[in-house]
Amino acid sequence: MNSIVATLVSGILLGSLYALMASGLSVVWTTLGVFNFAHGALMMIGAYAAWTVSEGMGLGLLPGILAGVAVAALCGIVIEYLLIRPFYGTRHMLLVTVMTTLAALIILEKGAQLIWGAKLKQLPRLVTGDVSIFGATISWHEAIIILLAPIVLLLLWRFTAMTNRGRSLRAVGQNQDSAALIGIDVPYAFAIAFGLAAALAGLTGALLGSIRFITPVMGSEPLVKAMIVVIFGGLGSLGATAGAAYVIGLLEAFLILWLGLYWTPFALFLLMIAVLIFRPNGLFGRA
Amino acid sequence: MTTSLRRFAPLFALALLLVVPFLATDSYTRHLFIIAFIYAIVAANWNLSLGYCGVFNFGHLTFFGVGVYTAAIAAKTFGITPWLAIPLGGITAAGAAFLIAAPVARLKGIYVVLVTFAVSQLAMQLVLSQSQITGGGEGMVRIPYLQLGDYSFIRDFKFGYYYVALGLLVLSTLFLRFVVQSPFGKALLAVRDAQDYSTARGISVSRQRILVLVLSAIFTGIAGGFYAIYLRVASPEVFGFGTMSLVLSMVLLGGVGTLYGPIAAALALTFLTEALAGIQGFEEARFIVVAVVMVLILRLAPGGLVSLLDRLRPSRPAS
Structure with a gap:
């Protein structure tokens, strides 16, 4: 009984992290039609920036997290401007932007290694101490992540569904020409979408930097998991992506309980293949 | 004139490469050529699926890695002669390609990228987790080398390996x-x-995609097998971003959908990155240079450098 509760809680924690990651991918995809391979690397940059401000300069964790979000957002806007914008409307845009964001990933990873070195780093926790949920013990920091993720997702959903600026992102995603005709600044919308997604990645990184080690390659495993999430959920809608993130998180936690750490990635992957054979646009996706 | 030049240029290049070992007698230069030949095979075969068929395959290095580990395990664990272990890499790579191709053939656009990419990450996970077979993160070392009778191919400054x-x-x-x-x-x-x-004219796209992925895996796997036997190591790095971006930049630089472009690009980029690796503090930073080169090619010459040459020439010769 106890192990099931513990697995549930750790699954929800994983799901929260995947939801924060994958929602950024989804925002960029629905607005720009670009799959951002550098998303995990932006998360890593957020963690390092948070560490530099919090530990390196000794300014404390909250300013650190804010700095992580800001630096990641800035990097995202720069990536959009230099590596995405020149290729809008070209024939092979999807393929080309996969390659340019891969290039961005390599530049960020190797750059981080040059700047911060190979030594493992870690952030302090937001709140020290543990909390017990129905007999399962997790740290307060992890509990805060679990609580924070739905709030952030809800704010993001409110932004894209209810504000004019958020709606303009969706309009641009649906039809750029019509959006431009009704007076939406399309390049500005692209920059907003990319910056917003990068900020989400930076936040995830800064939060994750307290419970895992910060390394230049810390973003690649969450990126692959976020990929599995968007394959399950389809890239098209925020709600489906977030839902899929929690499903995958819980599934992963239970698979680890039953199959062990080694075989879990395979089981997840086989499941993903099975889903794609029957639903080529994702489990909840539409054509 | 130009067409005959085009026809004979590869033969001319081959003749040049045949005499290289007599001009470059040191083992390091020959080593660079050998590595460049391996990358050239991988890049040219990737171009078959990516450039000719238009499959957004980002797991091509998986086939290479499968070849590397097949040859390594066959030669070291099972004691099969390296001469057989190398082609064995091609067979298992083709098998792996078939398994991946079956679900991929039905997918479209970005989902092809995601699945093929996830496959390569999964292959890396498999290698890392099955450490009793693959050596895990440390990889496998001291894999048996090529020899004919008593003659080891590493001797005479890698003379034999160069020609293989x-x-x-x-x-x-x-x-x-x-x-x-x-x-x-x-x-x-x-x-x-x-x-x-083409579909209307009766071409089956999914069958074609499966066949292309399998065909492109054969020599990629063989190249991987040779890579393991030549370097005598197999490490999970072959599945990583670094190797992938390097080979991808060769495909791009050489021109997507050309036969000889990636080979020329592989030679050029291998020598460039090795020269950069020689500079103090550039061992890691060279990958940044490769990434920047990749973006610049996409930005300035999307058809590869070959297309730049074509642009210099008058498009329609005066008759």
């Missing part, structure tokens, strides 16, 4: 030439350039 690598490259190129010029190759271009029309 060159021979593999020639075989791979002849194979790709045969595939591209066959009716099947023509059908590939037809689907890539006008999918609806």
